[in-house]
Amino acid sequence: MADVMTRLEPDTRAVARGLSDMTIRNLFIIPTIAFLIIFNVFPLLYSLWQSFTDFRASTTAPANWIGLANYRDLLGDEFIWRNFTITAKYVLISVSGQVVVGFGLAMLLNRAIPMKGLITTLLLLPMMLSMAVVGLFWKLLYDPSFGIINYFLGLGKFEWLADPQVALFAVAIVDIWMWSPFVMLLSLAGLSAVPKHLYEAAEIDRASSLYTFFRITLPLVAPILMIAIIFRTMEAFKTFDHAYILSSQPTTELIAIRLYKMAFLEWQTGMSSAFAYIVLIMVVAITNIYVKYLNRAKAR
Amino acid sequence: MAEVKTTREVVMNRAAIAAVFVALIVMLTPIYWIASTAFKPRSLATTAPPTVFFEPTLTPFAKLFVRRSQMREPVDQETYDAAPWWEQLIYDDGESVVRNRRSGEITPSGYWDRYKNSLIISIISTFLAVSMGTLTAYGFSRFKVKGENDWLFFILSTRMLPPVVVAIPMFLMYRAVGLHDTHLGLIILYTAFNLSFSVWIMKGFIDEIPREYEEAALVDGYTRLQAFIKIVLPEALTGIAATAVFCFIIAWNEYAFALMMTNRNAQTAPPYIPSQVGSGLPDWSVIAAGAFLFLLPVAIFTFLLRNHLLRGMSFGAIRK
Known part of the structure; x- marks a missing residue:
């Protein structure tokens, strides 16, 4: 105990009894960091090594070092580029859909409405539920003959999932349904933070409601809306659950699905590790942008 | 919003409220359809056109468990x-x-085993993630840590990795040490997954507790550890509860890791429920009953969490 006490700053003398602040800090923080390094960083280093080999987890054959061959093959593979194009299209459709629906809902809700708390909570329900289980159920909703979507919209026997051109939209619609509430939640927080006197001033100036929206509402909500957009982009980029369950069309094969098939169905462990690294670099890049915005929002 | 004054504004306001109710109905229809299908006899679950009105039955639930x-x-x-x-x-x-x-x-049917696995794995991993997360959040909140922001970014970044990317090496490691398809294996994965979340959220909650409370306790002769246990923890209780519910929901809903890291023994409900819609004619009323019982706890928790949803979904960046 003695050597610990000598290291204490004078202003923390009161803590001299018991464990020192530094010991407590280390006891509280180091296990978490260590845990995350063991179960996140170490596996990633392991798979970095795998990515330079021709290892297949389904065989007992030893891994051979093949250098950058996996990366070269992947980047030269037109099918992989198709997966990236599909993912880009999917992210664009689903995130823009979520912004339009979510922000629209927030604008509608940003007023005195009876039972507003209850309504908001009910609207938020979809995003809390399991994407896999709810996504599965959309299969029944989309069914050309038994589904309620065709029934209520009067679309006859419209093929949502069997038509390769429509399937990606069908998958994106589920994502929009599920995550528009998220954009709505963040937008509502942004909208309620807009100072009321700005609207009053605009009213005195007889500004049109369109002008008020573009000159007051939108600029002030923009930072928080940006956070929602980047976060959703990041998540949409990683989409796996409901897309994998809903559709096996090649036109809906998102990056995460291709990666899963390569690793766990085709057992190309080395190749899929290289693919995972290419995806990882992209995710880290988006995460960096996200955290920058997050810190900016926190500073406000 | 400003006071409603003109007739135009009254009309606009009414139209907006009507639109909100329409949106509410559209958003909740898929959930209602799951719930209602769970109470339909098999013959009415898949009809063309869909059956909206019917006499509810408990048959799907009876079938679900055996x-x-x-x-x-x-x-x-x-x-x-x-x-x-x-x-x-x-x-x-x-x-x-x-x-x-x-x-x-x-x-008993496969469903009950999977539901039990989901409960065991979610509860234990939530407990571990929240307790470790609370301690770490306190450490970052109250003490000087060199490169604090870098460490916090590192912690958050582990959460952002796509599950498949982590799953490939984890699968090989688990297979080597015999953790594949075990409860412990998934508990570790979910703890790691939720730990970053719980550190970020709890840091927000602990930052809001005034330091003066602890400092007063320290002057009164408490040790730092006593001050943490007797002053900070009770103050942070709401935050801890909210974080725990969030972590539970995330673990409960997790699909990708469970699909890749389990086969039978430790499989949770999310990969199991969709696997029942294999070939042939699936019994949608039984699947709906399983989905209903699986979604119900989360729906209840969402109501308990309603005041913390914003903070949770934005990783503590936005508070209210």
């Missing part, structure tokens, strides 16, 4: 009368309960 087989000939009246109500419901649908030949005991 292993069943198709009956070639109807059951004799004596056996039927002696059977409990739920077994009669199954008989009514032309199926019979599979029993052990010797002991005559019923065989």
Whole structure:
């Protein structure tokens, strides 16, 4: 105990009894960091090594070092580029859909409405539920003959999932349904933070409601809306659950699905590790942008 | 919003409220459809056009929990009368309960095992993630840590990795040490996954507790650890509860890791429920019953969490 006490700053003398602040800090923080390094960083280093080999987890054959061959093959593979194009299209459709629906809902809700708390909570329900289980159920909703979507919209026997051109939209619609509430939640927080006197001033100036929206509402909500957009982009980029369950069309094969098939169905462990690294670099890049915005929002 | 004044504004306001109710109905219809299908007899679950009004039955729930087989000939009246109500419901649908030949005991279905696995894995991993996360959040909140922001970014970044990317090396490591398809294996993965979340959220909650409370306690002769346990923890209780519910929901809903890291023994409900819609004609009413019971706890928790949703979904960046 003695050597610990000598290291204490004078202003923390009161803590001299018991464990020192530094010991407590280390006891509280180091296990978490260590845990995350063991179960996140170490596996990633392991798979970095795998990515330079021709290892297949389904065989007992030893891994051979093949250098950058996996990366070269992947980047030269037109099918992989198709997966990236599909993912880009999917992210664009689903995130823009979520912004339009979510922000629209927030604008509608940003007023005195009876039972507003209850309504908001009910609207938020979809995003809390399991994407896999709810996504599965959309299969029944989309069914050309038994589904309620065709029934209520009067679309006859419209093929949502069997038509390769429509399937990606069908998958994106589920994502929009599920995550528009998220954009709505963040937008509502942004909208309620807009100072009321700005609207009053605009009213005195007889500004049109369109002008008020573009000159007051939108600029002030923009930072928080940006956070929602980047976060959703990041998540949409990683989409796996409901897309994998809903559709096996090649036109809906998102990056995460291709990666899963390569690793766990085709057992190309080395190749899929290289693919995972290419995806990882992209995710880290988006995460960096996200955290920058997050810190900016926190500073406000 | 400003006070409603002109007739135009009154009309606009009414239109907006009407639009909100329409949106609410559209958003909740898929959930309602799951719930209502869970109470439909098999014959009404998939009809063209869809059946909206029907007499609710508990048959799908009775079928959900036991292993069943198709009956070639109807059951004799004596056996039927002696059977409990739920077994009669199954008989009514032309199926019979599979029993052990010797002991005559019923065989539980795969669903119940998966539900139990989901409960065990979610509860234990939530406990671990929240307790470790709270301590770490306190450490970052109250003490000087060199490169604090970099460490916090590192912690957050572990959460952002796509599950498949982590799953490939983890699968090989788990297979090597025998953690593949075990409860412990998934508990570790979910703890790691939720830990970053719980550190970020708890840091927000602890930052809001005034330091003066602890400093006063320290002056009164508490040790730092006593001050943490007796002053900070009780103050942070709401935050801890909210974080725990969030972590539970995330672990409960997790699909990708469970799909890749388990087969049978430790499989949770999310990969199991969709696997029932394999080939042939799926019994959608039973699947709906399983989905309903699986979604129900989360729906209840969402109501308990309603005031913390914003903070949770934005990783503590936005508070209210």
